[in-house]
Amino acid sequence: xxxxxxxxxxxxxxxxxxxxxxxxxxxxxxxxxxxxxxxxxxxxxxxxxxxxxxxxxxxxxxxxxxxxxxxxxxxxxxxxxxxxxxxxxxxxxxxxxxxxxxxxxxxxxxxxxxxxxxxxxxxxxxxxxxxxxxxxxxxxxxxxxxxxxxxxxxxxxxxxxxxxxxxxxxxxxxxxxxxxxxxxxxxxxxxxxxxxxxxxxxxxxxxxxxxxxxxxxxxxxxxxxxxxxxxxxxxxxxxxxxxxxxxxxxxxxxxxxxxxxxxxxxxxxxxxxxxxxxxxxxxxxxxxxxxxxxxxxxxxxxxxxxxxxxxxxxxxxxxxxxxxxxxxxxxxxxxxxxxxxxxxxxxxxxxxxxxxxxxxxxxxxxxxxxxxxxxxxxxxxxxxxxxxxxxxxxxxxxxxxxxxxxxxxxxxxxxxxxxxxxxxxxxxxxxxxxxxxxxxxxxxxxxxxxxxxxxxxxxxxxxxxxxxxxxxxxxxxx
Numbered sequence: 001x002x003x004x005x006x007x008x009x010x011x012x013x014x015x016x017x018x019x020x021x022x023x024x025x026x027x028x029x030x031x032x033x034x035x036x037x038x039x040x041x042x043x044x045x046x047x048x049x050x051x052x053x054x055x056x057x058x059x060x061x062x063x064x065x066x067x068x069x070x071x072x073x074x075x076x077x078x079x080x081x082x083x084x085x086x087x088x089x090x091x092x093x094x095x096x097x098x099x100x101x102x103x104x105x106x107x108x109x110x111x112x113x114x115x116x117x118x119x120x121x122x123x124x125x126x127x128x129x130x131x132x133x134x135x136x137x138x139x140x141x142x143x144x145x146x147x148x149x150x151x152x153x154x155x156x157x158x159x160x161x162x163x164x165x166x167x168x169x170x171x172x173x174x175x176x177x178x179x180x181x182x183x184x185x186x187x188x189x190x191x192x193x194x195x196x197x198x199x200x201x202x203x204x205x206x207x208x209x210x211x212x213x214x215x216x217x218x219x220x221x222x223x224x225x226x227x228x229x230x231x232x233x234x235x236x237x238x239x240x241x242x243x244x245x246x247x248x249x250x251x252x253x254x255x256x257x258x259x260x261x262x263x264x265x266x267x268x269x270x271x272x273x274x275x276x277x278x279x280x281x282x283x284x285x286x287x288x289x290x291x292x293x294x295x296x297x298x299x300x301x302x303x304x305x306x307x308x309x310x311x312x313x314x315x316x317x318x319x320x321x322x323x324x325x326x327x328x329x330x331x332x333x334x335x336x337x338x339x340x341x342x343x344x345x346x347x348x349x350x351x352x353x354x355x356x357x358x359x360x361x362x363x364x365x366x367x368x369x370x371x372x373x374x375x376x377x378x379x380x381x382x383x384x385x386x387x388x389x390x391x392x393x394x395x396x397x398x399x400x401x402x403x404x405x406x407x408x409x410x411x412x413x414x415x416x417x418x419x420x421x422x423x424x425x426x427x428x429x430x431x432x433x434x435x436x437x438x439x440x441x442x443x444x445x446x447x448x449x450x451x452x453x454x455x456x457x458x459x460x461x462x463x464x465x466x467x468x469x470x471x472x473x474x475x476x477x478x
Contacts, residue, residue, distance in 0.1 A: 001189065003234045006040060006197050006236055006237060007238045007240055008227060008231040008236040009039055009042070009240040010041075010042045010223070010239075010241045010242065011043050011044065011302065012223075013050065015242055015244050016045070017048075019160065027166070027201075028161075028166065034198060037167075037197060038197050040230060041201070043206055044206045045146075046088075049087060049091070049152070050146060050149045052084045053084055053148060054145060054146060057220065063080060065145050069134075077120070084113065084148070085109055085110070085113040088109045089109060091152075091156070092105040092106075092109070093105075095157075095160055096160060098163055104159060105155065109152060112152065115176070116145065116148060142215050143213065146215060147209060149207075150174060150205035151207075154171070154203045154204060158203045167200050168200070168203055169202050169203065170203055171192065172191070172205055173191050173205045174205050174208070175208075175210075178209070184210040185229070185233065187209065188233050191204065192204075192230070205226075206222070207222055208222075217285075218285060221285070224241075224283040225283060225286045228282070228295075231290060235295075239296070239297050239298070240299075241281075241300070244302060246263075246304075247262070247263045247281055248263065249261045249323065249324050249462065249466050250325045250326065250459075250466070254458045254459055254462075255459045255462045259462065261468065263324060265315070266323055266324075267317075268287050268291045268297075268312060268314060269443055270323060270411055271284075271312050274324065274409065277328045277405070277409075279328075281299050297311075297313070299312065320412040320413060320414050320442075321467065322410045323410040324410070325406070325407070325408050325458055325461050325465065325466065326407055326409070327407070327457065327458050328362060328404065328405050329403075329454070330375060330404065331374070331379060331382045331402055332372055332373075332435075333373045333375055333385060333386070335370065335389060335396055335398050336370045336397040337369055340368070340369040340370075341369050347366070350371055354373065354385055357384050359375045359382065359385060362374045363405060363437060363446055365435065374403070379400060379402065382400045386400055402451055403434060403448050403450065404454035405449075406454060407445065408422060411443065412442060413438075413442040418465055421464055421465060422464060422465065424464075425465075426457065429456070432449060432453065433447050435448040
């Protein structure tokens with residue numbers, strides 16, 4: 001299947017909430033005729049909708065999914081599903097001006113919400129029989145509900161663009177009322193196979209139903225996997241993610257807007273390090289798909305469409321330098337056992353305990369009798385790991401301590417002396433460094449600091465290692 005030269009572009013949920021603005025700047029702007037096309041847009045649900053469907057990403061407040069999974073009666077999830085329909089109506093009535101378009105969107109929402117309601121009712125009735133277990137179906141329920149948000153946003157965006165004179169086409173990969181079972185590749189091929197990219201602008205759902213089960217593997221990172229899979233399948237010239245900010249050398253709120261510098265060019269190695277530090281330019285599995293397909297990724301600010309943003313590809317750095325400084329709150333899990341030296345098996349036991357309790361490792365270090373894992377998890381989850389390790393090694397000392405890791409990252413840090421310069425800058429600024437680590441690959445250096453010092457540490461390290469940042473900060477202070 002051959003496609004003409006094109007880009008595949010993703011718009012995230014926060015940006016989707018301003019889709020009318022993006023219509024006039026990013027999507028149409030001064031384009032006309034054939035210039036409007038040769039692009040595929042993959043969209044997330046409108047901001048806040050997925051939180052209502054599943055659970056709030058930050059606060060954990062239950063949505064339809066969580067209420068359906070835990071309620072003893074139907075009132076909670078039914079009311080929550082009705083609230084989703086009301087929220088969707090509120091969004092599309094703000095996006096669409098034409099009464100006919102609003103009516104179409106209303107019918108679309110009603111069909112999807114009522115269909116989901118009937119499906120969940122039937123599932124509950126089925127699971128009232130002893131041979132069926134609701135718990136075994138919950139991942140499918142999560143996928144069904146999640147797909148409602150992307151289908152709504154893609155349908156509404158298509159109506160909006162058609163009303164503006166664009167030959168937009170709604171591509172629903174959510175598998176709604178589709179009885180076939182197919183792989184992700186087959187789902188994409190079926191959805192995009194009849195496209196004419198020279199005269200059509202496809203608006204594609206960020207969720208794709210497939211036998212692999214995207215949510216089982218990626219949970220809420222599924223839309224980026226769909227996006228990257230489409231870019232790889234169609235052999236896109238570039239894959240573009242439109243965010244509401246630029247990918248910069250640090251958080252402007254921590255170091256000052258005048259001190260940061262935009263990353264113009266970096267590579268997938270840096271993107272992986274950023275993901276490890278919780279600062280995802282793109283989901284690491286999505287990045288892997290693009291990297292293996294030789295498709296370059298561009299991360300742009302959706303609201304500054306004239307700016308080329310940051311290009312991410314496989315190219316090495318032209319000169320060694322630190323490109324970005326970031327931080328992540330972690331828990332340091334330390335196992336000290338005097339008899340560990342020369343004995344194998346301790347590390348494997350710790351790793352198995354971390355895996356069993358789904359605790360993500362950010363970094364680790366060890367010496368003769370101590371293994372320290374820096375993990376991203378709650379203290380409650382780490383405490384379970386501690387209890388397991390204390391049962392296996394009753395004579396060991398197992399401690400957990402809340403810290404932050406501040407990391408300087410770049411494609412090539414050789415000769416930059418980031419570790420030494422960072423330690424000197426922290427010493428001068430009075431920031432305590434509990435541990436420091438750098439690997440021979442020279443792509444990142446990590447400093448463990450007290451959580452109360454994390455924000456200060458980012459600003460100090462940025463000023464010390466990013467070219468021009470120190471002068472900008474001094475000028476601002478003056």
